[in-house]
Amino acid sequence: MNSTCPYCGVGCGVCVTSQGNHQATVTGDPHHPANAGRLCVKGAALGETLTPQGRLLTAQVNGQPVSLDAALDAAAAGLRAVIDQYGPQAVAFYGSGQLLTEDYYVANKLMKGYIGAANIDTNSRLCMASAVVGYKRALGADAVPCCYDDLEQADLVLLVGSNAAWAHPVVWQRLMQAKQQRPAMRIVVIDPRRTASCDQADLHLPLRPGSDAALLSGLLHWLAQQDGLDSSMLPHLNGVSETLAAAAQWDVARVAETCDLTEQQVTHFFRLFSQHDRVLTLWCMGINQSTTGSDNNQAILNLHLLTGKIGRAGCGPFSLTGQPNAMGGREVGGLANQLAAHMNFTDEDCDRVQRFWRSPAMARQPGLTALDLFSAIAEGEVKAVWIMGTNPAVSMPEGNRVAQALAACPLVIVSDVMAQTDTSAFADILLPAQGWGEKNGTVTNSERRISRQRAFAAAPGDTRPDWWLLAQVAQRLGFREGFNWQHPSEIFCEHAALSGFENGGQRAFDISGLAQLSQAEWDALRPVQWPVNAAHPQGCARLFGDRRFFHPDGKARLLVPATPALTRRDAAYPLLMNSGRVRDQWHTMTRTGLVPRLMQHCDEPFVALHPADAAQYGVTEGGLARVQSVQGWISARVRTDAGMRRGELFVPMHWNRQFSQQSHVDMLVAARACPFSGQPALKQTPVRILSLAVSWQGWLWQRGIERPAGLRYWSRVPYPAAQRYAVAGDGLPQVWLAEHVDLSGLDLQLATGSGNDYRLLAWRDGELQLAFYAGSMLPSIDSAFVAAVFADAPQDAAGRHSVLAGQAMQRSAAGRIICSCMGVGEQTILQAVAQGCRTTQALGRKLKCGTQCGSCIPELKQLLLSDVVVEE
Numbered sequence: 001m002n003s004t005c006p007y008c009g010v011g012c013g014v015c016v017t018s019q020g021n022h023q024a025t026v027t028g029d030p031h032h033p034a035n036a037g038r039l040c041v042k043g044a045a046l047g048e049t050l051t052p053q054g055r056l057l058t059a060q061v062n063g064q065p066v067s068l069d070a071a072l073d074a075a076a077a078g079l080r081a082v083i084d085q086y087g088p089q090a091v092a093f094y095g096s097g098q099l100l101t102e103d104y105y106v107a108n109k110l111m112k113g114y115i116g117a118a119n120i121d122t123n124s125r126l127c128m129a130s131a132v133v134g135y136k137r138a139l140g141a142d143a144v145p146c147c148y149d150d151l152e153q154a155d156l157v158l159l160v161g162s163n164a165a166w167a168h169p170v171v172w173q174r175l176m177q178a179k180q181q182r183p184a185m186r187i188v189v190i191d192p193r194r195t196a197s198c199d200q201a202d203l204h205l206p207l208r209p210g211s212d213a214a215l216l217s218g219l220l221h222w223l224a225q226q227d228g229l230d231s232s233m234l235p236h237l238n239g240v241s242e243t244l245a246a247a248a249q250w251d252v253a254r255v256a257e258t259c260d261l262t263e264q265q266v267t268h269f270f271r272l273f274s275q276h277d278r279v280l281t282l283w284c285m286g287i288n289q290s291t292t293g294s295d296n297n298q299a300i301l302n303l304h305l306l307t308g309k310i311g312r313a314g315c316g317p318f319s320l321t322g323q324p325n326a327m328g329g330r331e332v333g334g335l336a337n338q339l340a341a342h343m344n345f346t347d348e349d350c351d352r353v354q355r356f357w358r359s360p361a362m363a364r365q366p367g368l369t370a371l372d373l374f375s376a377i378a379e380g381e382v383k384a385v386w387i388m389g390t391n392p393a394v395s396m397p398e399g400n401r402v403a404q405a406l407a408a409c410p411l412v413i414v415s416d417v418m419a420q421t422d423t424s425a426f427a428d429i430l431l432p433a434q435g436w437g438e439k440n441g442t443v444t445n446s447e448r449r450i451s452r453q454r455a456f457a458a459a460p461g462d463t464r465p466d467w468w469l470l471a472q473v474a475q476r477l478g479f480r481e482g483f484n485w486q487h488p489s490e491i492f493c494e495h496a497a498l499s500g501f502e503n504g505g506q507r508a509f510d511i512s513g514l515a516q517l518s519q520a521e522w523d524a525l526r527p528v529q530w531p532v533n534a535a536h537p538q539g540c541a542r543l544f545g546d547r548r549f550f551h552p553d554g555k556a557r558l559l560v561p562a563t564p565a566l567t568r569r570d571a572a573y574p575l576l577m578n579s580g581r582v583r584d585q586w587h588t589m590t591r592t593g594l595v596p597r598l599m600q601h602c603d604e605p606f607v608a609l610h611p612a613d614a615a616q617y618g619v620t621e622g623g624l625a626r627v628q629s630v631q632g633w634i635s636a637r638v639r640t641d642a643g644m645r646r647g648e649l650f651v652p653m654h655w656n657r658q659f660s661q662q663s664h665v666d667m668l669v670a671a672r673a674c675p676f677s678g679q680p681a682l683k684q685t686p687v688r689i690l691s692l693a694v695s696w697q698g699w700l701w702q703r704g705i706e707r708p709a710g711l712r713y714w715s716r717v718p719y720p721a722a723q724r725y726a727v728a729g730d731g732l733p734q735v736w737l738a739e740h741v742d743l744s745g746l747d748l749q750l751a752t753g754s755g756n757d758y759r760l761l762a763w764r765d766g767e768l769q770l771a772f773y774a775g776s777m778l779p780s781i782d783s784a785f786v787a788a789v790f791a792d793a794p795q796d797a798a799g800r801h802s803v804l805a806g807q808a809m810q811r812s813a814a815g816r817i818i819c820s821c822m823g824v825g826e827q828t829i830l831q832a833v834a835q836g837c838r839t840t841q842a843l844g845r846k847l848k849c850g851t852q853c854g855s856c857i858p859e860l861k862q863l864l865l866s867d868v869v870v871e872e
């Protein structure tokens with residue numbers, strides 16, 4: 001069966017062979033135009049995420065399992081009570097670019113057309129809002145001009161604030177292959193960090209965070225002086241003279257100074273740009289998540305418009321979407337300041353949508369955007385919120401305030417696929433959603449391509465698709481008429497019809513050509529790029545080739561980007577913290593965190609910084625650190641990285657309370673936002689770093705996922721039959737263990753050494769239940785081996801010794817493990833004896849055996865006395 005990967009906005013097609021029973025093989029779909037058979041490691045590991053582990057299978061009200069009907073009744077009654085008492089503005093929905101288009105359409109319709117408020121916003125506010133403003137202001141429509149085939153056709157590719165090698169890996173693979181086939185192709189990476197995406201870059205510009213618009217305005221000015229603009233574009237543009245006049249202040253010297261680059265680096269980049277005709281700019285969160293996010297977008301658009309690098313093969317301003325359906329959300333009007341189908345809150349648009357929906361209570365004003373929404377919850381203005389497909393307790397800035405707001409909110413409804421998330425902890429009503437592989441619908445990727453996600457697995461427990469949960473609550477609120485669908489294809493057709501309704505070429509988003517699909521045709525829908533209408537019945541790869549834009553006068557608009565606002569630091573918070581993704585994790589880890597294989601690449605929350613900064617601030621590679629901002633603190637493992645700029649830190653966004661004690665980066669980030677898009681500046685937080693002083697560190701392995709207590713630090717990695725915790729604490733490890741871990745009824749095997757060296761295994765009927773390895777430093781153990789012992793192996797005595805050593809011993813070479821601490825085997829010791837070692841001290845000097853806990857010294861003495869002849 002063909003479907004679409006549920007992770008990033010590349011939107012790769014997958015072929016799924018379901019073996020039933022939560023087993024499926026997932027391979028790349030060779031016929032899907034986005035990936036032509038390629039997949040990244042997350043996509044390839046999708047089959048491993050289908051585990052029932054941790055799923056939310058039944059509805060809950062106030063923590064008690066209830067029937068789905070009862071929960072839906074409670075949700076509707078709760079919303080109705082708030083609306084009746086406080087009015088429609090007191091309720092809100094917070095959705096997600098991971099909802100399918102059909103789900104999203106229903107949520108938006110219910111809120112904006114029936115409840116009659118526009119308080120529906122989504123995690124796309126944290127992600128795509130600045131790009132939406134950028135495209136709408138410049139092009140008159142939120143319409144991405146490009147397509148993925150441009151990757152192969154470009155001469156020069158700029159990656160600006162995008163670590164595509166990790167975040168859009170198949171786009172990256174396509175670029176790498178194109179460059180291999182056409183070595184003349186050039187790649188420039190503009191990112192404060194040297195990332196994995198710099199590996200094949202011809203130029204990396206490690207600019208000062210937030211200074212992109214200066215660089216791009218400088219380029220515009222430089223091109224203007226070199227006659228490098230496309231004069232044939234001028235009739236199609238407004239705002240040219242103001243924009244060029246403002247750009248003139250950005251000479252090379254000022255650009256270099258503002259961006260903290262050398263003049264050589266700047267002119268090298270400018271020359272590369274001017275030497276290539278087909279330039280494709282790919283950008284992502286380094287541009288959008290900024291207090292000048294919309295203007296950063298504008299700077300990119302100004303450049304492409306004035307150089308005519310738009311609407312042609314291999315060219316264009318190409319914003320990469322983050323989530324699998326970020327684009328679909330934009331189409332249905334999932335953001336609080338848009339109406340459905342690319343319409344706005346003009347009277348004309350409101351009337352049009354209301355007529356189409358025949359709805360009772362149309363919202364007439366934009367609603368609360370994400371940051372304001374959570375403030376309004378905190379202030380008691382919003383009294384009921386329904387959160388679906390997102391985990392704001394982790395991903396929103398000012399995590400503490402979000403948690404307080406949710407705790408204080410009288411009614412929190414959460415629909416999720418997982419039972420335990422940082423957000424579901426605050427839910428009064430939990431609704432069990434169907435996940436990837438169980439539900440049916442469509443998603444739209446970065447290049448406007450609509451693809452089907454198809455169900456191949458039976459839906460477990462009481463789980464239901466999000467659209468169905470929404471429609472049921474709508475009906476219970478008394479809105480029977482508008483929410484009567486029997487199948488998601490009907491919702492899709494309604495959405496498609498609305499896109500064409502009284503459109504007349506005014507709105508870019510038009511898929512009226514799909515409005516008549518039968519259920520079978522929708523089921524079989526092949527990936528297609530919008531618009532799909534009478535003019536483009538088979539879809540449309542590139543937009544704006546005709547240089548007609550969607551502003552009323554048909555022209556595109558240039559605007560002067562705001563002067564970069566460089567975040568201030570002070571003596572108390574001298575460093576600037578950046579945040580973002582790692583290759584194998586997805587957001588708040590609810591799915592990727594279940595797959596041991598995906599944890600191997602980065603198995604702990606970390607803070608990366610330049611080695612010289614590490615030295616300056618007294619933290620060491622592999623040690624633990626605390627990072628503090630005005631908002632709060634987190635702890636993380638230190639990674640030194642010479643690819644970091646001095647004075648800057650990078651912390652991954654993924655870790656949260658399910659996987660770590662206190663390592664969720666949004667605890668530190670302030671809710672400062674771009675004034676035009678409301679998108680928060682998640683990449684620039686003034687912080688300080690200090691070493692986290694602990695007296696011991698270790699590994700705790702246990703079967704369950706109970707959160708360990710009484711520690712200074714922990715983070716968790718799942719294995720099939722056990723959980724591994726990196727831990728650190730004060731005092732003595734054995735005291736901590738005795739106070740916080742229940743070992744009653746277990747057979748204990750332990751090794752104590754000097755200082756903090758302490759190891760303990762707890763067995764029941766030959767099965768390992770718990771393993772603990774502690775020392776002053778983090779002991780080195782072979783996790784794969786320990787995990788395998790938990791998974792299957794009852795151990796003999798020798799085996800138990802190697803488990804205590806935490807290392808699989810090559811029995812044939814080293815023999816039975818004698819010294820578990822240092823992992824020294826019987827044969828090795830006997831060889832040393834044969835070579836002249838006569839005392840335990842001599843053995844210790846040569847092999848280190850017996851030098852840690854000393855519990856093997858009696859056995860060493862036995863071996864010294866023995867007459868065993870060593871076989872060579």
Ligand SMILES: Nc1nc2c(c(=O)[nH]1)N[C@H]1C(S)=C(S)[C@@H](COP(=O)(O)OP(=O)(O)OC[C@H]3O[C@@H](n4cnc5c(=O)[nH]c(N)nc54)[C@H](O)[C@@H]3O)O[C@H]1N2
Binds near residue numbers: 009160285
């Ligand atoms: N593996 C993985 N892939 C994902 C996701 C995931 O969770 N995991 N999530 C998906 C989603 S929703 C999104 S939005 C995308 C995000 O994809 P990306 O935006 O590519 O990823 P990030 O790591 O958030 O940030 C990109 C880069 O911006 C840089 N940056 C920070 N500040 C600045 C600046 O001022 N200027 C410039 N030029 N660069 C700056 C950072 O150093 C970072 O390398 O990834 C998608 N793909």
Ligand SMILES: Nc1nc2c(c(=O)[nH]1)N[C@H]1C(S)=C(S)[C@@H](COP(=O)(O)OP(=O)(O)OC[C@H]3O[C@@H](n4cnc5c(=O)[nH]c(N)nc54)[C@H](O)[C@@H]3O)O[C@H]1N2
Binds near residue numbers: 096415417591666683
């Ligand atoms: N500091 C910092 N913070 C960031 C970012 C950053 O770069 N730095 N990036 C921001 C960006 S770009 C984004 S997109 C956000 C992402 O942040 P979130 O959206 O909060 O993260 P996810 O983990 O993707 O949350 C999705 C939730 O939906 C659930 N889910 C999965 N499938 C379904 C389904 O079919 N139905 C329902 N109802 N639920 C489902 C998952 O279990 C999970 O709980 O984070 C933002 N936060």
Ligand code: SF4
Binds near residue numbers: 010169
């Ligand atoms: S590149 Fe994105 S869409 Fe493609 S397989 Fe990887 S995560 Fe999935």
Ligand SMILES: [Mo]
Binds near residue numbers: 126127128322
């Ligand atoms: Mo995102």
